[in-house]
Amino acid sequence: xxxxxxxxxxxxxxxxxxxxxxxxxxxxxxxxxxxxxxxxxxxxxxxxxxxxxxxxxxxxxxxxxxxxxxxxxxxxxxxxxxxxxxxxxxxxxxxxxxxxxxxxxxxxxxxxxxxxxxxxxxxxxxxxxxxxxxxxxxxxxxxxxxxxxxxxxxxxxxxxxxxxxxxxxxxxxxxxxxxxxxxxxxxxxxxxxxxxxxxxxxxxxxxxxxxxxxxxxxxxxxxxxxxxxxxxxxxxxxxxxxxxxxxxxxxxxxxxxxxxxxxxxxxxxxxxxxxxxxxxxxxxxxxxxxxxxxxxxxxxxxxxxxxxxxxxxxxxxxxxxxxxxxxxxxxxxxxxxxxxxxxxxxxxxxxxxxxxxxxxxxxxxxxxxxxxxxxxxxxxxxxxxxxxxxxxxxxxxxxxxxxxxxxxxxxxxxxxxxxxxxxxxxxxxxxxxxxxxxxxxxxxxxxxxxxxxxxxxxxxxxxxxxxxxxxxxxxxxxxxxxxxxxxxxxxxxxxxxxxxxxxxxxxxxxxxxxxxxxxxxxxxxxxxxxxxxxxxxxxxxxxxxxxxxxxxxxxxxxxxxxxxxxxxxxxxxxxxxxxxxxxxxxxxxxxxxxxxxxxxxxxxxxxxxxxxxxxxxxxxxxxxxxxxxxxxxxxxxxxxxxxxxxxxxxxxxxxxxxxxxxxxxxxxxxxxxxxxxxxxxxxxxxxxxxxxxxxxxxxxxx
Numbered sequence: 001x002x003x004x005x006x007x008x009x010x011x012x013x014x015x016x017x018x019x020x021x022x023x024x025x026x027x028x029x030x031x032x033x034x035x036x037x038x039x040x041x042x043x044x045x046x047x048x049x050x051x052x053x054x055x056x057x058x059x060x061x062x063x064x065x066x067x068x069x070x071x072x073x074x075x076x077x078x079x080x081x082x083x084x085x086x087x088x089x090x091x092x093x094x095x096x097x098x099x100x101x102x103x104x105x106x107x108x109x110x111x112x113x114x115x116x117x118x119x120x121x122x123x124x125x126x127x128x129x130x131x132x133x134x135x136x137x138x139x140x141x142x143x144x145x146x147x148x149x150x151x152x153x154x155x156x157x158x159x160x161x162x163x164x165x166x167x168x169x170x171x172x173x174x175x176x177x178x179x180x181x182x183x184x185x186x187x188x189x190x191x192x193x194x195x196x197x198x199x200x201x202x203x204x205x206x207x208x209x210x211x212x213x214x215x216x217x218x219x220x221x222x223x224x225x226x227x228x229x230x231x232x233x234x235x236x237x238x239x240x241x242x243x244x245x246x247x248x249x250x251x252x253x254x255x256x257x258x259x260x261x262x263x264x265x266x267x268x269x270x271x272x273x274x275x276x277x278x279x280x281x282x283x284x285x286x287x288x289x290x291x292x293x294x295x296x297x298x299x300x301x302x303x304x305x306x307x308x309x310x311x312x313x314x315x316x317x318x319x320x321x322x323x324x325x326x327x328x329x330x331x332x333x334x335x336x337x338x339x340x341x342x343x344x345x346x347x348x349x350x351x352x353x354x355x356x357x358x359x360x361x362x363x364x365x366x367x368x369x370x371x372x373x374x375x376x377x378x379x380x381x382x383x384x385x386x387x388x389x390x391x392x393x394x395x396x397x398x399x400x401x402x403x404x405x406x407x408x409x410x411x412x413x414x415x416x417x418x419x420x421x422x423x424x425x426x427x428x429x430x431x432x433x434x435x436x437x438x439x440x441x442x443x444x445x446x447x448x449x450x451x452x453x454x455x456x457x458x459x460x461x462x463x464x465x466x467x468x469x470x471x472x473x474x475x476x477x478x479x480x481x482x483x484x485x486x487x488x489x490x491x492x493x494x495x496x497x498x499x500x501x502x503x504x505x506x507x508x509x510x511x512x513x514x515x516x517x518x519x520x521x522x523x524x525x526x527x528x529x530x531x532x533x534x535x536x537x538x539x540x541x542x543x544x545x546x547x548x549x550x551x552x553x554x555x556x557x558x559x560x561x562x563x564x565x566x567x568x569x570x571x572x573x574x575x576x577x578x579x580x581x582x583x584x585x586x587x588x589x590x591x592x593x594x595x596x597x598x599x600x601x602x603x604x605x606x607x608x609x610x611x612x613x614x615x616x617x618x619x620x621x622x623x624x625x626x627x628x629x630x631x632x633x634x635x636x637x638x639x640x641x642x643x644x645x646x647x648x649x650x651x652x653x654x655x656x657x658x659x660x661x662x663x664x665x666x667x668x669x670x671x672x673x674x675x676x677x678x679x680x681x682x683x684x685x686x687x688x689x690x691x692x693x694x695x696x697x698x699x700x701x702x
Contacts, residue, residue, distance in 0.1 A: 021130045022173040024525070025109075026139040027224060029216040030207065032194040033180040035139035036060065039105040040069045042137055046103055047073070049535075053103040056129075056136075057091035057122075063193060076104070081114040090114040093125050096134070103135045110144035110162045123168045139178075140164055142220045151219065155212050169227055177224040177565070179521040181368070182213035184386060187393065218569060221521065225267075225565040228558070238499070238562050240266040240311035242290070243297070244281060246274035248315065248337035251284040255342060256580035257313040258288035260333050260697070263607040265495045265566060266311050272296045273315075288577070304328075310498065316694060324685035324698050328671050332685075335580075336694040341664055342578040345609020365479040367470070368518040369453065371568055372485055373560040374552065376538035377524040379483035380404075380451055384413035386481065387449055391417070400448040400473075401435040401466075407537055417449075425458040432458030437469040440478065447479045454488035454508045467508045486564040489513070491607050494600045497702050499559040502551055510607070513571040521568040526557035581695070582664040583611040586641075587655050587684075588632060590616070590624035593701055594670070595635045600699060601668050602639035613642040615658055617651040652684070652691035659693075668697040 028035050036058050046053035055075040060066035076099060079092035090113060096104060106129070111122040119125050126136045143152040149160045169175060188194055189208050206212070242257035244250060254270055261268040268290035272281055278294060285292040304312070304323065313333045314320050320334045368386075370379040380402065387397045399419045404410040420443060423436035434457055440448050450473070455466040463469045470480050487496045491510040497503055513519055533544045533552055586601040588594040598614055605612035614636040618624055629645070636643045648654040659665040672683035681687070685698045 021133050021135045023126060023130045023135070023171065024137045024174045024176065025169065025172045026137070026176050026178055027169075027220060028139065028141050028178040029180065029220045030141055030143070030185055030213055032185050032188045033141075033178045035141075035178060036066060036107050037069065038178060039107055039137055039139055040066065040073070043073055043103070043105050044069075049531075051103060052101045053105070054099065054101040056096055056104040056106045058105060058107045074101075079116060081116055083114070088114055090117070091122060091125065093117055093119070093128065096129065097132060100132075101134060103137060104129060106136055106138040108140060109138045109168075110140040110164045112162050121162070121164075123164050127168070127171065142216055142223060145169065145223060148219050148223070152216070155215060156207050158207070169223065172227065174525040174527065175224050175227050176525055177220055177521060177523040179217065179220065179523060179568070181518045181520050182208075182210045182217070183518065184389070185213055186210070187389070191393075214572070217572070221565050221569045224523070225562065225569070228562045228565060238266050238495075238559065238566070239269060239309050240264070240313060241269045241271060241307060241309040242313035243271050243273045243315070243319075244276060245315045245317075245337050246272075246276050249340045250276065250280050251287070252340040252342055253335060253337065254281070254284040254290060255288050255577060256335060256339070257333065258290055259342075259577035259580045259608060260313065260604075261290075261311055262570075262577050263604050264311055264331065265492065265563060266309075267291070267566075268313075269293055269309070273298065304330075316689065316696075320696075321686055321689050324689065324696065325672070325683045327673055328698070329700055331700055332671070332696075332698040334689065334693075334696040334698075339695065341581060343582060343664075345577075345579045365474040365477050366517040367474055367512075367515060368479070368481045368520070369513060369516045370481070370483045370520050370522050371513075371564055371571075372483070372522045372524070373564040374485055374487070374529060374557060376529055376532045377522050379485075379522045380410055381413060382520070382522050383449055383451070383481050383483055384410065384417070387417060387447070388413070390447060396446040398440070398443060398445040398448055400440045400450050401452075402449060403451045405538070409537075418445075423461075425460065427459045434458050434461060435466060435469050437463070437472050440473050441476045444476070445478060447481060448473055450480055450482045453482040453484045453512065454506055456506055465508060467512050484508075484512075486560060486567055489567065491603050492563065492567070494603055494702055495563065496560070499563065500551060500556040502556075513567070516571065519568055519571040521564060523561070523565070526554050526561065529557055530554070579608050579610050581610060581666040583613065583662050583666070584608070584668055584697070585655070585659050585665050586612070586614045586668045587651075587688075588614055588616050588670075590618065590622060590628055590632075592628060592631075594632060596702060597670055597699065598632065598635045598639055598641065600702065602641060604668075604699075612639065613644065614639075615644040615655060616646075617654050618645070618647045619651055620647060620649055622647075650691075652687040652693075655688060656691055656693055666695045666697060667693055668699055671698050671700045673701070 026035050026038050039058060043053045043055055055070060055073055076092055076096045078089040081088050081090055106126055109123040109126050113119060113122055119128060126138050129136050142148055144160060144162060144164050146163050146165045149163055153159055186204060186208055189200055189203055195203050240261035244253055258268045270285045270290045271293045274296060282292050309330060311331045311333065313335060315337045316334050324332055370383050372379045390397050399414055399417045401422060402414055420439055421436065422433040425432040425434055435450060450470055453467050453470060457463055457466060470482060473480055487504045488507050489510050490507040493504060493507060530548060530552055532538055533547055539547055584601060584605045586598065588597060602612055633643050644658060646654060655667055659667050667688060669685050669688060685696060688696055
């Protein structure tokens with residue numbers, strides 16, 4: 001790298017990270033998730049970059065693999081404290097300040113310090129270090145978070161002595177989730193890597209039971225999602241706001257708003273309008289997973305341009321009519337305050353929920369998917385790491401298809417695994433190397449590793465997409481471990497475009513995550529991803545520079561990370577919001593861009609679990625191209641939507657008549673692209689409401 005390139009790279013890093021010390025927290029669901037190893041790896045990585053990083057306090061618990069990993073790394077010597085004729089070791093804050101490294105790793109911050117420290121808790125020492133100009137990498141388990149501890153104590157029956165206050169988590173510059181499946185944690189427990197052998201059975205029945213571990217994972221992702229707030233423009237944030245009016249059934253109103261917000265992958269904020277029963281509103285918000293902003297507000301006086309929300313939910317009335325009549329970069333859901341309809345969604349049942357589950361399990365393998373926010377987050381490395389642990393346990397594992405992308409760390413992880421040959425396909429003079437699913441099935445391993453689940457196969461193969469090959473392997477009774485970047489989920493195509501302004505063309509159905517037995521998040525901060533990109537660990541130098549200013553911006557990566565957190569939680573949750581209506585009727589016009597609107601509305605309907613139909617009501621004066629109409633009808637057919645086409649001089653009224661033929665139908669229309677000007681007609685959405693629509697969804701065009 002040339003000298004001027006290095007200078008530019010350093011300038012970019014300084015601008016991105018700032019000159020102040022940082023606090024980075026690695027948060028895990030339970031012991032054994034790899035917190036200590038992650039801290040050690042980060043210190044080693046930073047030192048390879050030439051930064052002064054040291055180990056402040058790590059407890060290897062006598063594990064030989066961790067002892068080997070810390071060899072050669074500088075450490076802050078522990079201080080010794082004598083209590084009751086016994087000698088104990090603890091982190092030495094005074095020596096750390098005297099040494100004053102650039103970065104210090106501090107494990108187990110949910111620890112009460114021994115006498116001799118100026119602070120009572122290790123988390124306080126971490127804050128003092130950052131205040132003193134030293135960046136801190138630290139870690140603890142979610143059970144020790146002050147707001148989570150009471151829940152964990154009720155689940156386990158054991159009190160937690162050392163706690164970390166919520167404000168410590170909120171004070172962090174970065175919080176990274178270390179997500180590990182309960183099966184893997186229980187396997188590590190049985191191998192003696194977490195507690196002593198005599199305590200294994202007790203731990204398996206209590207703290208390490210699958211039910212408690214799953215609850216801890218949910219609490220972990222929720223905590224990280226809460227502190228992960230993207231710094232993006234108002235219309236691109238992953239937030240919805242619902243204005244709840246007085247004299248309305250509060251619980252059903254909030255739940256109906258939350259269902260639409262959930263379908264759009266948005267976190268709902270609830271704001272009261274006028275005088276409401278705040279206790280009832282708080283309970284309704286908590287039940288729907290929404291956040292209550294208790295200060296009453298008048299939506300008619302609110303500056304919508306300053307509202308940080310991608311979806312606005314408000315009651316049918318004067319404010320709604322005014323809002324839908326203007327050009328907006330946000331979606332709108334107009335609710336009839338008197339409507340209380342809620343029903344269970346129409347959705348395919350999960351494989352493991354079928355009545356013949358045991359019979360199915362004899363034929364189907366298990367699917368485990370490692371999910372990340374973007375390329376380079378470490379999904380393949382995590383998959384290979386798990387493969388090695390399985391091999392050590394005597395499991396027959398093969399690498400069916402692994403993409404190393406030239407990364408030496410990943411390539412080194414494959415060396416001790418059996419690698420199956422790829423299927424070579426020649427088409428139009430181009431050589432393709434693809435997954436040989438027939439070879440995998442013939443080899444019949446217990447577990448097959450298949451990278452990049454959303455990959456599009458070479459032309460002429462039986463399966464168009466790699467996930468179809470994976471389904472065939474699962475049907476043969478072989479377990480599959482695979483990887484996926486969150487932006488490739490088909491149902492998120494619109495959401496990803498809204499967040500990143502990038503259209504992802506290589507997608508796979510959302511149902512693949514519903515089918516998965518385990519969905520594990522590989523969480524990495526945007527700063528770390530961009531640094532890996534600069535180091536050439538993701539793309540070539542030329543492509544990396546384009547990515548840094550394109551898809552891999554801090555804004556995009558932060559938004560995608562939040563999306564990955566929520567989708568991982570969604571995939572593991574068996575409970576979904578009840579649907580606020582049973583059918584979505586989209587009204588389109590003879591416009592080419594409405595093909596994309598049909599696709600977008602279809603995705604929303606699918607995520608809600610409701611029926612979907614498309615109507616085109618032409619006015620007599622409309623001059624519509626037959627070819628364009630045919631394309632729109634074809635697109636509706638592709639989305640399995642019923643198509644209705646008519647001509648009427650009163651299109652809004654006719655739309656409402658069609659909607660009311662099927663009970664519990666809500667009309668959807670595109671947002672207007674112009675400002676209302678006299679003597680022009682009102683926007684079509686406004687005319688729909690004026691014609692008598694009780695509820696309406698207005699969608700922005702992407």
